Amino acid sequence: MKNAIWLFAAVLLVQIITSINVVDVHSNNAGANAGYTGSPNEFNSRTCASQNGGCHSGGGTTFQQGMITSNVPECGYTPGETYTITLTVSSAGKNEFGFSVSPQLDGGATAGSMISTTGTQLNGSGRYLTHTAAGTAESSPNTRVWTFSWIAPPAGSGNVTFYAAFNASNNNNGSSGDLIFNSNLSIFEGLQPEPPAIFGNSSACVGSIVNLSTNYTSGIVWSPGNQSSQAIETTTPGTYQVTVTNECGTSTSAPFDLSFEPIPPTPTIDFNIGSNRIESNLIGDYIYTWYIDGVLVPDSVSSSIYVTVPGIYTATASSASGCESLLSQPFNTIVISVYDFLQESTFDFYPNPSSGEINIHNNQASILQIQLLDQLGREIQLIKLLPGDNFISALAPPGLYYLSNQDKVVRKLIIY
Numbered sequence: 001m002k003n004a005i006w007l008f009a010a011v012l013l014v015q016i017i018t019s020i021n022v023v024d025v026h027s028n029n030a031g032a033n034a035g036y037t038g039s040p041n042e043f044n045s046r047t048c049a050s051q052n053g054g055c056h057s058g059g060g061t062t063f064q065q066g067m068i069t070s071n072v073p074e075c076g077y078t079p080g081e082t083y084t085i086t087l088t089v090s091s092a093g094k095n096e097f098g099f100s101v102s103p104q105l106d107g108g109a110t111a112g113s114m115i116s117t118t119g120t121q122l123n124g125s126g127r128y129l130t131h132t133a134a135g136t137a138e139s140s141p142n143t144r145v146w147t148f149s150w151i152a153p154p155a156g157s158g159n160v161t162f163y164a165a166f167n168a169s170n171n172n173n174g175s176s177g178d179l180i181f182n183s184n185l186s187i188f189e190g191l192q193p194e195p196p197a198i199f200g201n202s203s204a205c206v207g208s209i210v211n212l213s214t215n216y217t218s219g220i221v222w223s224p225g226n227q228s229s230q231a232i233e234t235t236t237p238g239t240y241q242v243t244v245t246n247e248c249g250t251s252t253s254a255p256f257d258l259s260f261e262p263i264p265p266t267p268t269i270d271f272n273i274g275s276n277r278i279e280s281n282l283i284g285d286y287i288y289t290w291y292i293d294g295v296l297v298p299d300s301v302s303s304s305i306y307v308t309v310p311g312i313y314t315a316t317a318s319s320a321s322g323c324e325s326l327l328s329q330p331f332n333t334i335v336i337s338v339y340d341f342l343q344e345s346t347f348d349f350y351p352n353p354s355s356g357e358i359n360i361h362n363n364q365a366s367i368l369q370i371q372l373l374d375q376l377g378r379e380i381q382l383i384k385l386l387p388g389d390n391f392i393s394a395l396a397p398p399g400l401y402y403l404s405n406q407d408k409v410v411r412k413l414i415i416y
Contacts, residue, residue, distance in 0.1 A: 030133040032100035032165070034124030038182035039163035041108030047165035047182050061165070068101070068148075068162050072248035076190030079155040085114075090143040091168035091179050097144035100130045101164035105153070111160040115149040136169070161186045191200050191250025196220075196242045198256040205323035206260045212240060214253070219245045222373025234258070260272035264317045264325040271307070271331060276404075277377075278313045278331055279304040286317040289324075297376065306401050307333055346405050347385060353414040357393045360385055360403075373402040373411075 036060065038047045047061045050214055069086045077083065077100065102124075103111040107223045110127045119135025122128065125170050127150055139145050153160065161184050168179040193216070200212035213231035214220060220228050221243045233238075237260050242253045267280040267288075280288065285397045290300035291310045316322040346368060349360040362368045362385040372381040372395065395401075396415055403411040 003038065021061050031121055031123060031130040032098055032128075032167075034100075034102050034128050036165055037128065038165045039102060039104055039108070039372060041104055041163075047051075047180050050403075061180045061182050064181050064183050067166060067181065068164055068185035070185065070187065072152075073190065074186050075246055076188035076249035077152040077160065077195075078190045078248065079157070079269060081153055082115075082149050082151050085148055085150050085162065086141065087146045087164060087166070089135070089166040089181060091170055092142055094142055094168040094170060094179065095138045095220050096169040096171040097138065098135045098136055098167040098169065099127055099146065099164055102128045103150060103160050103162050105157060106159055106161075106286075112153040113151045115151070117146075117148045120146055134375040146412055155189075157189060159186060159188055167404055175243060186407050190248035193219075193244050193246055193251045195251045196244045196253045198242055198253050199393045200256075200258075202257060203259050203261055203321060205321075206262050207259075209235055210258060211253075212256070212258075214242045214244075216242070216244045225274060235260075261321055263323045264319055266316045266326040267315055267328045269313060269315055269328050269331050271333065272304070275304070276307050277304040278307060278315075280315060280317065280328075282317055286319065289316045289318065291315070291327075300376065306373070308373055308375055308377045309333075309400075331414045347403075349403065349411065349413070352411075354395070356395050356398075356415050357391070358413070359397060360390045362387050362390060365381070368405065371404045373404055377402075 029091065035043050036047055038045050041156050044377060051384050068086055071084050071086070085101075087099055087101060089099065091097075101114075103114065105111045113126060114129045116122050116124060116129060119132055120129055120409045121132050123130055131146065135146065136144070139402050166181040166183070168181070170178060196214045196216050198212055198214055201210055204210045211233055212222075220230060222228075222232055223241045223243065224238065225232065225234075237258055240256045240258060244251050264284070264286055265282060267282045267286075269278050269280050271277075272279050278290075280286075282303065286303070287301050288303055290297040290305045290308055291314045294312075294314075298307065305315075307313075313333060316325050346364055347360055347370060348360050350356050351358065360370070360383070365387050367387070368385040370383050370385060371379050372383060374380055380401065383390075383392065396416050399414045401415060403413055
């Protein structure tokens with residue numbers, strides 16, 4: 001009787017062990033056990049390979065990038081949005097496949113939620129997705145593809161990484177001879193684009209065209225105007241903004257205020273006999289540009305210019321911001337004789353042109369001071385003349401000069 005009891009117990013134990021093995025084999029065929037994804041956040045990155053804590057013997061786990069893909073945009077996921085995740089495993093000579101995948105945050109917590117589709121199922125309280133028994137057969141020669149839906153986690157969750165382990169089976173109803181792979185896919189939390197910037201002059205002169213541009217090249221809408229190009233041209237004052245939209249959201253620039261400054265009045269110029277200058281009648285802080293016979297006079301920025309050269313004088317007036325007036329009406333100094341300004345001829349000189357040595361005759365009985373002026377009326381030298389002849393040498397470098405007495409132009413001098 002005792003022997004019969006031990007025999008029954010032994011048979012029962014064999015049945016239990018056999019039952020456990022059958023269940024384990026069936027479980028792997030119908031879906032991987034929870035936690036075999038290769039995630040570094042849990043179970044020492046274990047996979048289905050025996051070297052990584054699994055039950056499949058063979059050459060260990062081979063990492064292969066690109067086995068997990070998605071339709072999440074490059075800028076990242078939108079919190080709460082549903083996306084499609086695709087898993088692909090291929091191996092020559094294999095026709096049955098399995099997998100286990102888990103989306104996890106940087107700290108290892110489950111990221112979002114997965115929705116199973118045909119050939120897949122959830123386990124581990126929804127933390128993992130794996131194959132079903134019907135989802136192991138190849139979908140094309142030596143390849144199996146699964147797709148499922150993933151709902152992204154709430155805003156502020158951060159980066160998400162999908163960890164997955166794959167089994168390419170030889171279908172020998174055992175755990176030997178299979179190839180184990182693992183892969184991962186990192187996805188960033190989508191952020192709306194940075195606010196665009198607007199570049200260009202915020203102030204311009206009335207009548208000019210202003211070019212405004214932004215640092216984005218697509219998804220652009222300008223306001224006002226609804227233009228979509230990176231740069232626009234405008235002659236209209238107002239407040240401008242740029243809105244940029246991409247897959248991750250919309251962002252708008254700070255307001256850009258554009259104003260147009262009136263150009264200064266056109267100056268009226270006239271001759272001042274007392275100072276021997278051409279002067280502007282404009283009142284205000286303007287910067288002037290003078291021309292003689294249409295040729296720019298260098299360094300002439302004040303409201304008057306000393307008359308040293310007979311010709312046609314014109315001028316423009318500019319504001320501090322650079323807005324320039326129209327050209328003045330010309331003033332022709334050719335019709336004015338410099339001798340009209342003299343009460344008497346106070347001195348004479350020769351030779352002219354000169355090599356730089358001249359004899360100046362003072363016609364007065366007292367010492368006379370005369371100025372040597374350059375073409376802009378700037379004093380180069382003050383010369384004191386004794387009554388009678390005065391020999392002057394090394395007067396100035398070659399050029400055109402004027403000799404003036406009492407601020408009146410009286411003679412042109414050429415030094416060669």
